Amino acid sequence: EAGVAQSPRYKIIEKRQSVAFWCNPISGHATLYWYQQILGQGPKLLIQFQNNGVVDDSQLPKDRFSAERLKGVDSTLKIQPAKLEDSAVYLCASSLDWAGRQFFGPGTRLTVL
Amino acid sequence: DAKTTQPNSMESNEEEPVHLPCNHSTISGTDYIHWYRQLPSQGPEYVIHGLTSNVNNRMASLAIAEDRKSSTLILHRATLRDAAVYYCILEQLTGNQFYFGTGTSLTVIP
Numbered sequence: 211e212a213g214v215a216q217s218p219r220y221k222i223i224e225k226r227q228s229v230a231f232w233c234n235p236i237s238g239h240a241t242l243y244w245y246q247q248i249l250g251q252g253p254k255l256l257i258q259f260q261n262n263g264v265v266d267d268s269q270l271p272k273d274r275f276s277a278e279r280l281k282g283v284d285s286t287l288k289i290q291p292a293k294l295e296d297s298a299v300y301l302c303a304s305s306l307d308w309a310g311r312q313f314f315g316p317g318t319r320l321t322v323l
Numbered sequence: 324d325a326k327t328t329q330p331n332s333m334e335s336n337e338e339e340p341v342h343l344p345c346n347h348s349t350i351s352g353t354d355y356i357h358w359y360r361q362l363p364s365q366g367p368e369y370v371i372h373g374l375t376s377n378v379n380n381r382m383a384s385l386a387i388a389e390d391r392k393s394s395t396l397i398l399h400r401a402t403l404r405d406a407a408v409y410y411c412i413l414e415q416l417t418g419n420q421f422y423f424g425t426g427t428s429l430t431v432i433p
Contacts, residue, residue, distance in 0.1 A: 214366075252410055252423030253367065266420060301366050312359075312421065314366030 212236065214315035216302050222321045228290040231318045235283070235304030241265075242279055243312065244287050245301040253301055259285065292322045327411045332428045335401045343396040343427055345411030350391050355414040357421065358385065358396045360407040367410065367423075370396065406431045 215234040223229050235242050241260050245253035256275065257267040261282040270277070274293070279285040289296055299317040328346040335341040347356065355374050359367040371378055371385045373394075378385040384397040398405055408426040 250425070252408075252425050253421075254423070255420055258420065303366070311369045311372070312367075314368065316364075317366050 214302055214304055214313055216300075216315040216318055218318055219316065220319050220321075222323065223292055225294055225322050226291040228288065229292055229320060230286050230288045231300050231302075231320075233285045233287070233302030233315060235285070235302070236313055238306070239304035239313070240282070240307055241305045242285050243303040243305075244277055244285070245303065247299045247301055247317070249298070256287070289320075292320075294322050296320060297322045326422070327413060327424050329409075329411055329424060329427045331425065332430065334430045334432060335398075336432050337403060338400050341398040341401045341405070341429065343398075343409050343411075343429065344393065345395070346393045347411070347413055348392045350413055351415070353416050355416070356385065356387060356391075356394050357412040357414050358383070359410045359412060359423075360405075361410070361426070362404075362407045370409070372414070401429075401431045403431050403433065405429065 214236055217232050221229055243258050244256045246256050247253040256270045257277045258265040259279040262279045275289055277287045299319050301314055301317045303312040303314045305312045326349055355372050357372040358370040360370050361367045371380055371383050373385045373387055386395045406429055408428050410423050410426040412421045
């Protein structure tokens with residue numbers, strides 16, 4: 211079974227630039243999550259989708275972060291403009307439904323200079 | 324947010340059992356207890372979960388206190404590949420949201 215795919219794996223940008231991350235969940239998984247993991251901390255949930263609708267985006271900094279999941283499959287997370295404190299690993303996860311085991315991708319490591 | 328408390332780090336000798344504790348005194352009756360682990364440079368991976376009764380799978384065992392205010396993840400025989408950060412998470416069934424703490428960094432000594 212193919213796992214959660216993410217790209218790119220690494221990204222380096224200057225502050226105030228824009229960046230986008232892509233996630234392809236496991237086939238058939240209705241729920242998709244984006245997490246931010248700052249070095250030395252546990253992952254923090256940014257946004258949760260159920261199919262193509264947003265379930266929870268209470269911790270998403272909406273002035274600069276946006277996410278979409280068109281057609282209820284792939285998802286993109288965008289940061290515009292980036293700040294130094296956005297340097298982190300961005301993890302995508304999916305689950306079969308709104309409850310249960312989550313499967314995580316390898317993450318995208320973002321460095322903002 | 325449902326909170327859990329874990330030791331920052333633990334050490335174990337290879338091929339010996341490891342008991343990783345977690346306190347969750349504010350757990351509610353419908354919260355599931357999940358354990359995930361994160362190996363270096365990888366995303367977290369599922370280890371085990373339970374509600375009230377002790378659980379066993381091929382990776383580990385989960386012992387849940389009778390009052391559910393604490394739990395222990397048991398690795399029966401630690402290997403070098405078990406070196407990772409282990410997260411104890413409460414899943415609130417209002418939406419399957421996971422709140423990760425800082426976890427326990429497990430070092431396995433050869």
